[in-house]
Amino acid sequence: xxxxxxxxxxxxEQVGEGRVGTVPRAAGAAVLSPWLDRLLARMGPFDADACxxxxxxxxxxxxxxxxxxxxxxxxxxxxxxxxxxAAGDTIFSCLLCRACEVSCPAGVHITEDIRxxxxxxxQEGW
Amino acid sequence: MGLPVRDVAGILADNLRLRGSVxxxxxxxxxxxxxxxGIPRGGETVLYTGSMYQLIPYIERLVRLEQRxxxxxxxxxxxxxxRANRLxxxxxxxxxxxxxxxxxxxxxxxxxxxxxxxxxxxxxxxYEDDLYSGALAHDLGADAEVAVHAQRVVAAFRKHxxxxxxxxxxxxxxxxxSVYPGLVPGYDVRAQSYLEVLAERGPGGTVSGVDEGxxxxxxxxxxxxxxxxxxxxxxxxxxxxxVIHDSCVYARYENVIDAPRRLLGAAGIxxxxxxxSRTRTWCCGGPAEALFPQTAAxxxxxxxxxxxxxxxEGVTMCPICLVNLRKAADGRLHLRDISxxxxxxxxxxxxxxxx
Ligand code: SF4
Ligand code: SF4
Numbered sequence: 001x002x003x004x005x006x007x008x009x010x011x012x013e014q015v016g017e018g019r020v021g022t023v024p025r026a027a028g029a030a031v032l033s034p035w036l037d038r039l040l041a042r043m044g045p046f047d048a049d050a051c052x053x054x055x056x057x058x059x060x061x062x063x064x065x066x067x068x069x070x071x072x073x074x075x076x077x078x079x080x081x082x083x084x085x086a087a088g089d090t091i092f093s094c095l096l097c098r099a100c101e102v103s104c105p106a107g108v109h110i111t112e113d114i115r116x117x118x119x120x121x122x123q124e125g126w
Numbered sequence: 127m128g129l130p131v132r133d134v135a136g137i138l139a140d141n142l143r144l145r146g147s148v149x150x151x152x153x154x155x156x157x158x159x160x161x162x163x164g165i166p167r168g169g170e171t172v173l174y175t176g177s178m179y180q181l182i183p184y185i186e187r188l189v190r191l192e193q194r195x196x197x198x199x200x201x202x203x204x205x206x207x208x209r210a211n212r213l214x215x216x217x218x219x220x221x222x223x224x225x226x227x228x229x230x231x232x233x234x235x236x237x238x239x240x241x242x243x244x245x246x247x248x249x250x251x252x253y254e255d256d257l258y259s260g261a262l263a264h265d266l267g268a269d270a271e272v273a274v275h276a277q278r279v280v281a282a283f284r285k286h287x288x289x290x291x292x293x294x295x296x297x298x299x300x301x302x303x304s305v306y307p308g309l310v311p312g313y314d315v316r317a318q319s320y321l322e323v324l325a326e327r328g329p330g331g332t333v334s335g336v337d338e339g340x341x342x343x344x345x346x347x348x349x350x351x352x353x354x355x356x357x358x359x360x361x362x363x364x365x366x367x368x369v370i371h372d373s374c375v376y377a378r379y380e381n382v383i384d385a386p387r388r389l390l391g392a393a394g395i396x397x398x399x400x401x402x403s404r405t406r407t408w409c410c411g412g413p414a415e416a417l418f419p420q421t422a423a424x425x426x427x428x429x430x431x432x433x434x435x436x437x438x439e440g441v442t443m444c445p446i447c448l449v450n451l452r453k454a455a456d457g458r459l460h461l462r463d464i465s466x467x468x469x470x471x472x473x474x475x476x477x478x479x480x481x
Contacts, residue, residue, distance in 0.1 A: 043269075062408060062409050062411075062425050062428065063421065063425070088131065089131060089418075092131045092135075092266070092417055092418075093414055093417065093418045093421050095374070095409045095411065095412075095413040095414055095425070096265055096374075096413055097374040097378070097409035097413070098374060098378035098379065099374070099378075099406075099407075099408070099409065101378070102378055102405050102406075115264075115265065115267050116267065117267075118135075118266055118267030119267030119268075119269050120267075121267070122132065122135060122266070122267055122268065126132065
């Protein structure tokens with residue numbers, strides 16, 4: 001039997017430092033900090049950057065919370081730590097039910113990403 | 127309003143670190159279900175409960191306390207409770223279910239043991255070394271505590287020479303099969319749900335070759351009684367039709383989808399599919415219960431409505447689903463664990479099905 005395991009994936013192995021910093025930015029554009037994304041990538045197979053922002057996950061989520069999980073993943077991938085912290089309660093209310101994950105066209109490991117965000121929040125002293 | 131997440135998560139992680147379980151209960155209570163069943167201690171293959179069903183009456187008591195106090199007052203106490211809990215096991219002080227409440231959930235591991243014995247599976251039990259798997263702490267992201275705890279569980283396996291575990295609930299199955307290999311180097315214990323074990327062997331040798339897969343049927347009979355199994359077992363409720371609730375963890379993490387349907391079918395029970403089932407199952411809401419009880423109740427209420435639309439009786443296969451859906455159903459939908467149905471079909475004299 002195959003199991004849907006949260007094992008590291010090829011994509012996760014590619015996750016590493018420098019990725020966000022390679023994106024050229026227009027002068028005056030908001031500087032997005034890659035530190036959060038890098039930190040999470042070190043904790044485990046964090047792959048929020050694979051998200052295409054289609055919103056299918058949010059549409060299928062039984063909780064019906066606007067920021068869960070698409071925007072939370074986007075905040076994390078962009079390194080927007082304050083927004084991730086502000087969404088802390090929402091991140092902990094996720095059921096880890098994977099209704100979103102089985103529908104995600106990009107194969108993002110949404111529940112493992114959420115678990116890693118929880119770990120980060122607890123470590124942060126949020 | 128939810129409870130202060132950090133403090134509640136902290137209490138659960140402290141308990142795991144200090145007492146080996148997120149909700150520590152005395153070993154004599156956790157192992158009471160095995161009395162009189164003659165299960166040997168240890169062995170290469172063991173039935174592993176992870177105390178999940180045994181914990182439910184304690185969780186129910188804590189939830190009732192939470193409802194009595196109200197979230198606001200409880201929230202104010204949580205920080206203090208965390209500090210006190212480091213010194214004294216808070217669960218043993220505030221959650222004291224009655225013997226009848228404990229028996230209601232102790233019956234389920236006993237059902238499973240009887241089903242395995244009847245199918246000719248040889249297994250032991252670790253008694254006081256049958257430790258909680260760490261599932262809830264893992265969900266909360268308390269990874270450091272879970273990694274240490276997993277070493278403890280694996281040390282118990284090694285002490286007793288365990289090579290294979292048969293699990294009872296989806297959360298323990300997921301931890302021992304899919305999470306522990308990433309936490310414990312050299313982990314080589316094979317973990318299977320009893321539903322898979324029974325479906326492979328077949329109750330009375332009638333079911334075999336479990337073919338896991340998915341489909342999204344509408345409201346149709348998932349499995350119908352085979353003439354062979356219907357005729358063979360006296361005392362089975364004839365033509366019983368129940369709506370099936372897939373656990374998210376079994377269906378979407380562990381691919382345990384067909385085994386319960388095959389077992390119910392072989393037991394002469396027709397499993398009806400609700401609007402969302404198999405890999406599209408709708409969560410029971412239970413995972414939010416500890417921190418956001420209102421959220422948990424809202425999700426459960428939606429699921430109960432989906433199930434109720436199909437049949438007045440339902441079958442669950444996870445202790446968290448069972449307790450959360452029962453609470454939301456409030457008697458409008460009659461829910462039982464799958465082991466109750468299977469035991470009553472193969473051995474009606476054992477009194478497996480709750481009154
Ligand atoms: S479904 Fe997948 S790709 Fe689409 S927004 Fe959600 S995580 Fe991103
Ligand atoms: S795993 Fe979390 S975000 Fe995804 S559908 Fe379930 S509750 Fe929503």
